[in-house]
Ligand code: 0A1
């Protein structure tokens with residue numbers, strides 16, 4: 001293990017490469033421990049670089065076996081080589097070829113960067129800087145090359161050989177039991193998009209004809225025997241291809257598009273040109289093993305990787321500071337796709353829930369960074385919710401500001417001006433500026449400013465003149481005072497429905513807040529209105545407005561914007577939980593569990609009554625939306641809203657009390673609702689959004705039953721578990737049981753674990769569910785599960801399931817007052833760091849909100865983090881996160 005002092009790389013230091021590599025010819029002979037890579041690079045000086053500069057190639061844990069320039073071996077004093085790099089001191093100042101032979105051990109590669117083996121399948125991961133673990137190279141995204149790859153392997157071990165681009169020659173290597181395949185990718189690409197796969201895999205495929213008439217074969221490769229579980233992913237690829245043509249005019253550009261699923265993968269998936277490699281969690285699905293959420297995620301991730309073919313591959317990034325250029329844009333594109341495939345309103349609420357749960361805390365804590373960071377020590381630590389999710393919100397705001405037509409024209413211009421180039425955020429914005437005639441320089445501040453802006457709003461109604469005045473003020477803690485450009489989609493709602501009011505500064509329902517504060521006036525407002533602000537969550541801000549519960553419940557009833565209807569219910573619930581949690585925190589601990597303290601006041605009663613009326617009127621018309629309205633803000637959302645002195649136990653108790661109250665108030669509706677939503681006997685399972693919505697609402701009802709009436713809930717959950725025909729219903733029932741201590745829970749968990757012992761993706765759910773039980777015994781349970789034969793540090797999904805879910809999804813136990821939860825996380829990070837530093841660093845980010853905790857807990861966390869920091873031999877990945885978390 002290297003000990004590294006992280007070196008900071010800065011955006012302002014960017015300069016073009018001194019050399020370019022136009023063509024790369026690779027000959028890769030796969031073997032479990034001794035893989036040989038011969039790379040022939042067509043190098044030339046970059047006219048934009050420094051003439052006569054040395055050629056400095058990146059490397060990482062490489063063994064150099066041979067080196068030749070234009071076919072001639074190089075004298076030892078002409079170069080310097082180490083596992084971490086190769087320098088030619090005085091390369092020719094003309095085009096030349098460099099042939100480099102390296103040796104690598106894919107079986108020993110537990111970092112899962114570069115070439116490694118997953119369940120016996122050879123595969124690669126090169127983003128951000130894994131290619132340098134295969135051969136010495138200019139491993140930076142602004143060096144684009146045309147690749148030809150010959151892959152050779154034992155025919156038995158790896159009958160399937162896949163590369164980037166289109167397939168070429170293939171055949172046997174006579175007398176060896178080995179075979180080869182050549183792949184050629186005509187599209188110049190940076191090294192991070194290189195990929196190969198070799199292994200024993202099943203294949204499902206389908207033809208596709210592009211809008212340009214190109215015939216494409218689309219194929220999905222999976223572990224032998226799992227072919228049928230790839231059908232949904234295959235269909236999602238075909239739908240993505242058609243959608244990108246219709247929505248963005250973007251056709252596919254090769255004769256084949258391959259997707260391969262592997263079980264050991266650091267992230268969700270990777271957009272390698274023509275050869276996307278996936279975590280099998282985002283490919284494999286059937287009703288027996290996948291939930292509705294899994295199906296939706298598969299559809300989204302398949303689309304995301306496919307859409308990268310244009311936003312990322314055809315137009316790539318100049319440097320890693322521009323990561324949001326491909327990621328924010330591609331997330332926006334996959335969100336639009338999913339919205340078109342499913343319910344737009346429901347999907348939008350899901351997007352915002354994710355943003356608030358992951359990005360808002362990141363932006364409020366020590367790991368906050370701009371959407372376009374200005375400096376990094378380890379780029380792999382910047383694949384963050386901020387770059388991805390907030391990055392997507394920026395693209396959405398551009399569309400809101402420009403309108404759909406100018407937005408589409410700007411996208412077309414961006415693609416055509418930058419095709420085959422490595423671009424920047426400036427290139428992106430200039431395409432929209434050119435098409436819309438707008439100056440986007442103030443808007444560009446969104447890329448530079450960390451933190452979640454706050455917008456406070458206050459309104460006043462003048463009954464005499466029929467005018468309503470709305471004042472808005474923006475602020476960004478730590479900002480330099482220059483205001484952001486904030487699109488505020490808005491409308492006014494009256495006691496009986498939406499109001500028709502006019503304001504000349506509101507266009508197409510949007511007011512653009514460009515100053516630190518501004519005031520707008522609506523005319524023709526006969527009654528005191530309730531303002532509905534940031535409809536559809538039109539900007540990633542926190543809205544502060546002093547609305548009463550009654551006004552919010554008016555929005556729930558009458559707003560035309562479904563997002564704000566949901567938001568209204570959330571805001572009421574949030575206030576109820578916050579009031580109770582802070583009152584509790586101030587109280588002596590003795591009140592815990594006392595029934596009397598559970599009694600709800602009139603505000604909670606009004607909230608429950610409003611939800612009851614809502615269910616009666618609308619539950620069956622849009623069950624997916626109703627399920628969301630019934631859901632309370634998460635404990636993390638509440639903590640984030642408090643911002644300081646957070647006591648997770650007080651939050652948990654307060655939230656549970658409100659859930660219980662809601663469940664009891666709605667008790668009479670729960671059984672009929674579940675009955676009305678139950679599928680007809682023998683009806684086939686469908687993963688479509690409508691069916692998933694019905695299951696979501698039925699399971700939300702079961703969940704409320706579980707807390708309102710544990711005995712009836714246990715019975716109902718056990719019955720559902722026994723009768724379920726799909727994983728959504730089975731896991732929902734098990735989750736209800738998991739919340740209710742007792743023998744029924746232990747029986748159910750044990751049976752489930754046995755039933756799915758050979759289904760890794762289902763076992764992950766089982767590990768995660770147990771890790772998130774909010775009880776003191778969970779720590780002991782996790783210790784036991786860590787010794788379970790199916791637990792392995794080498795499988796990122798398993799580590800995320802058991803330890804990641806604990807850190808992210810079990811606030812009372814992770815942040816236990818005795819520090820034992822923090823210690824468990826820290827021990828795992830330290831052990832994992834020796835196996836897979838990237839995943840170790842990611843796990844460590846669960847400490848990101850430690851400073852928000854009340855003093856006793858935060859000092860425990862601080863001690864544990866400082867102790868970790870004192871340990872020698874930590875990876876650069878973990879060192880970087882630790883330093884920033886403690887800063
Ligand atoms: N570009 C991929 C995500 C990805 C990023 C980094 C990886 O290794 C460090 C792997 C995948 C995406 O956005 O899907």
Ligand code: ZN
Pocket residue numbers: 304308326327330
């Ligand atoms: Zn991506």
